[in-house]
Amino acid sequence: MLQGFKDFIMRGNVIELAVAVVVGSAFAAVVDTIVSNVVTPLLNSVGGAEVSGLTIEIISGNESTRMDFAAIINAIIVFLITAAVVYFVLVAPMNKAMEFRRRGQEPEPEEISDEVLALREIRDLLAQRKTDGTL
Template structure:
């Protein structure tokens, strides 16, 4: 089980995930700010005068019964834009890098030289002595 975890760490999935989380959360704040300051006011104008935004009020005069469709649309836009940026900034370059690595064959490890073989035998001999 430990070997499997080590292999998982060595594949780079953890690094990819960490980068995606950091970029995604940072970009989500930027997108959220843009949406809140540009799209939200535009959607609020669709609700008409006297309404708190884009959506109906179920009970007239009670602000707690307002169904904010504009807020839902804002969050959908934030999600889609954030996912698109993470995909195009992190996933596409990583996939391109991985495909470039796959096409370039890794050279076979060279056979150890006679000196290395001799040194390995000496090391093993010293270990057994003591």
């Protein structure tokens, strides 16, 4: 049982997944900070001088009823940038490496059933008869 667990942990994809999670979360924090301090103020400035950005208060004067659309757009941008970086920095190169590994390996021979072998033999005999003119 312990050997199976050790084999599972030592598999490359488990370690790669752990690295991706750590790098992704660290990068998400960086992207979130940049987007919050650059993109969100730009989005809030779209509303004009007398409007408080992309927010709507359902009940005027009650801040707990405020809907902040800039924060939603901020979260979407952070997600898309983080996903793109994780894909292009970790996933795409890993897929390329796996492709190179597969190229070096011979494909496994497929198992052929007796029925398929019999049908191939019949096909070959018919083709031979056709070329010999004994049909």
